[in-house]
Amino acid sequence: DIQMTQSPSSLSASVGDRVTITCRASQGITNYLAWIQQKPGKAPKSLIYAASSLQSGVPSNFSGSGSGTDFTLTISSLQPEDFATYYCQQYSTYPLTFGGGTKVEIK
Amino acid sequence: EVQLVESGGGLVQPGGSLRVSCTASGFTFSEYYMDWVRQAPGKGLEWVGRIRNKANSYTTEYAASVKGRFTISRDDSKNSVHLQMNSLKIEDTAVYYCARGGRYYDTSGYSYFYMDVWGNGTTVTVSS
Numbered sequence: 001d002i003q004m005t006q007s008p009s010s011l012s013a014s015v016g017d018r019v020t021i022t023c024r025a026s027q028g029i030t031n032y033l034a035w036i037q038q039k040p041g042k043a044p045k046s047l048i049y050a051a052s053s054l055q056s057g058v059p060s061n062f063s064g065s066g067s068g069t070d071f072t073l074t075i076s077s078l079q080p081e082d083f084a085t086y087y088c089q090q091y092s093t094y095p096l097t098f099g100g101g102t103k104v105e106i107k
Numbered sequence: 108e109v110q111l112v113e114s115g116g117g118l119v120q121p122g123g124s125l126r127v128s129c130t131a132s133g134f135t136f137s138e139y140y141m142d143w144v145r146q147a148p149g150k151g152l153e154w155v156g157r158i159r160n161k162a163n164s165y166t167t168e169y170a171a172s173v174k175g176r177f178t179i180s181r182d183d184s185k186n187s188v189h190l191q192m193n194s195l196k197i198e199d200t201a202v203y204y205c206a207r208g209g210r211y212y213d214t215s216g217y218s219y220f221y222m223d224v225w226g227n228g229t230t231v232t233v234s235s
Contacts, residue, residue, distance in 0.1 A: 001171075034221045036152070043204060043228055044144075044152065049221040050211065087152055091221050094168045096142075096154040 002026050002090050006099035012107040019075040021102045023088035028068045032092035035064055035073045038101075039084045047086075048073065078104070109133040109224050111205050116229030124193045127229050129205030130186060137161060137183040140208030140220045143190050145201035146228075153201075157208065157220075158188060173199075195233045202228040 003026035013019050023033070031051035038044045046055045048064040051071055061076045075082055083106055088099040115127040129141070140163075143155040156169040158179040167179050176195075181188040188205060209223025 032219060032221075036222070038152075043225045044206075044222075045225065046209075046221070046223045049209070049223070050213070050219070053211070055223060089152070089154075089222070091219060094157075095170045096157070098152045098154065101151045 001095055002029060002093055002097050004088055004090055004097050004099035006086075006088055006102050008102060009100060010103040010105060012105045013078050014107045015078055015080055017078045017107075019078050019082075019104060021073045021086055021088075021104075023066075023071040023073070023099050025069045025071075025090055029090045029092035031067045032090055033064075033066070033071050034089045034091065035062075036087045036089060036098075037082075037084045038087065044087070075104075109207075111207065111224060111226030113203065113205055113226045113229035116203065116231045118232045118234065119195055120235055121195060121197055121233055123195050123233075124191070125195065125231060126189055126191045127203050127231065128190075129188045129226055131188075131207070132186065134207070136186040139210070141179075141181060141188040142206040142208055142222055143179060143188075144204045144206055144222070144225075145199075145231075146204070147198070147201045150201075155190070155203070192231070195231075197233050200231060200233045202230050204228045 005024045033051045035048040036044045052064045085101045085103045110132045113129045119125045142157045159166045178191040205226045206222035207224040208220035
């Protein structure tokens with residue numbers, strides 16, 4: 001199975017900060033990577049697919065990059081509604097696997 | 108509006124069975140793959156399994172942790188997908204989400220599927 005490792009597992013940031021979350025795959029997955037946001041008590045929400053393509057309706061302050069084994073999710077200017085947990089997920093190979101999550105908290 | 112609504116969750120004893128369902132609306136259900144993902148209390152997301160569409164013979168894939176115990180099926184006439192869970196264990200306690208397999212094409216023309224729309228989940232508790 002492909003292991004997805006996210007870092008950090010949590011971070012504290014202020015509104016307006018630039019935030020970067022990294023995700024590393026245990027083997028190459030080309031760009032078959034998605035980023036998912038989950039707020040407490042809510043359903044997950046798709047943000048990005050194909051490593052860098054923005055899901056329809058997602059604000060442009062979210063961006064993704066990377067290929068192969070190393071990927072990044074960047075929030076260019078953190079907004080109050082962006083405080084949540086973020087997961088990466090690979091869909092290159094079965095079983096599909098998720099990273100452990102990164103919790104973004106208010107500083 | 109594209110929507111997925113799960114139902115059927117509840118309390119079941121270890122070793123028991125339960126079927127949860129997901130009803131879709133707002134899109135042509137029959138064209139899409141569908142996934143089940145679960146989240147144990149206080150934990151991260153875990154993929155459970157996938158069912159492909161009719162064009163791909165309704166074939167399925169499962170996580171090792173549920174293979175042989177869980178079965179995914181679908182009824183395109185009712186825009187629904189089901190997760191039959193047998194031989195339930197305490198560690199199967201989780202919120203179960205269904206998700207739509209959104210399709211896109213890469214530069215080579217191959218199609219790939221990612222989870223683009225999620226339901227709100229249904230809670231399954233396995234306890235004596």
